[in-house]
Structure formats: structure tokens, C-alpha cells
Amino acid sequence: MKKWIIVIVxxxxxxxxxxxxxxxxxxxxxxxxxxxxxxxxxxxxxxxxIPNLVSTVKGAANFxxxxxxxxxxxxxxxxxxxxNADDLSPEKIQQFQAAQGQLSGALGRLLAxxxxxxxxxxxxxxxxxxxxxxxxxxxxxxxxxxFNTAVNSYNSTVRTFPNNIIAGISGFGxxxxxxxxxxxxxxxxxxx
Numbered sequence: 528m529k530k531w532i533i534v535i536v537x538x539x540x541x542x543x544x545x546x547x548x549x550x551x552x553x554x555x556x557x558x559x560x561x562x563x564x565x566x567x568x569x570x571x572x573x574x575x576x577i578p579n580l581v582s583t584v585k586g587a588a589n590f591x592x593x594x595x596x597x598x599x600x601x602x603x604x605x606x607x608x609x610x611n612a613d614d615l616s617p618e619k620i621q622q623f624q625a626a627q628g629q630l631s632g633a634l635g636r637l638l639a640x641x642x643x644x645x646x647x648x649x650x651x652x653x654x655x656x657x658x659x660x661x662x663x664x665x666x667x668x669x670x671x672x673x674f675n676t677a678v679n680s681y682n683s684t685v686r687t688f689p690n691n692i693i694a695g696i697s698g699f700g701x702x703x704x705x706x707x708x709x710x711x712x713x714x715x716x717x718x719x
Contacts, residue, residue: 617703
């Protein structure tokens with residue numbers, strides 16, 4: 528009888544240990560989803576902000592129409608690519624990043640046009656646009672970094688022993704990170 532009590536106590540303790548590990552993984556998984564939501568929120572902010580600011584600048588600016596068109600088209604493409612928080616695989620994140628990268632490139636070209644048109648640069652509306660875009664890009668960077676920190680914590684949890692056993696049984700797989708775009712290691716060249 529005493530043996531059975533010991534066995535039951537050990538099984539209860541193991542069960543509690545397993546439940547604790549499982550609940551920890553659920554919490555980290557939800558944190559990753561929350562951080563992904565913040566990333567999407569910042570991209571949505573940029574997507575919502577750009578057309579309004581560009582419309583304001585467009586009325587006062589007389590600059591290269593193709594650059595503006597590229598920004599608008601890149602924004603439209605960027606809003607079409609979405610990633611479900613339950614499927615944050617590296618491939619899905621790369622697809623999302625590629626669409627957002629096109630928009631970032633178009634915005635970079637828009638800012639470069641400002642250097643070629645001093646009247647545009649002096650325009651208050653364009654300066655406001657530049658400040659808003661810079662602030663938005665900074666917010667996106669912070670959201671991406673927070674997301675990668677959450678993914679790191681989550682992935683470390685689901686890959687360490689004995690968590691990896693519980694993770695495997697419960698279906699907790701690794702999440703993908705945001706990575707730098709190809710060519711990002713090269714500094715952009717600015718010439719006047």
C-alpha cells in the first residue's frame with residue numbers, strides 16, 4: 528500500500544511538472560502572437576498613413592510621378608500579403624518581409640527624389656511626410672526586435688530538455704525570425 532502511495536505521489540508531481548511546462552509554453556506562444564500583432568499593427572499604421580500623407584504632399588509637390596506611383600503600388604502589394612499568427616514559419620515571414628521590403632525601397636526612392644528637388648525639400652508638407660515616415664520605420668524596427676526577442680525566448684523554451692518532449696507531444700514547433708533583407712549588409716550610397 529505504501530508503494531502505491533509513493534507511485535501516485537510521483538505521478539502527480541510529474542503531472543504537475545508537465546502541466547507547468549506546458550502552460551509556460553502556451554504563455555510564450557501567446558507572447559509571440561502578441562508581438563507579431565504589434566509588428567502587423569505598425570505595418571498597418573504605415574499602410575494607412577502613407578496615402579494620406581502622400582495626398583497632402585502631392586497637392587503641394589511637383590516631382591517625379593513615377594516615384595509616387597511606385598510608392599502607391601508597393602503599398603498596395605504590401606497590404607495584400609498577410610501572415611497568420613498561428614503559422615509564423617520562416618517562409619511566411621520572408622514572404623511578408625519581401626512585400627514590406629518593396630515598400631521600404633519605394634519610400635527610399637521617394638526620399639532620394641527630395642534631394643534632387645530643393646523646392647520639394649523646403650515644403651513643410653514634405654518635411655512632415657519625412658518625419659512621419661522616419662518615425663513609422665523606427666516603430667516597425669522596435670516591433671520587429673520585440674518580436675524576435677519573443678521568438679528567441681519561445682524557441683529556446685521548446686527546444687530545451689525536457690520541454691522539447693512536452694513541446695513535441697503538444698505540437699509546439701519553432702517560430703521564424705525576422706531577418707535582414709538581402710543586401711542590407713551593404714551601406715546605401717548617397718551622392719549629391
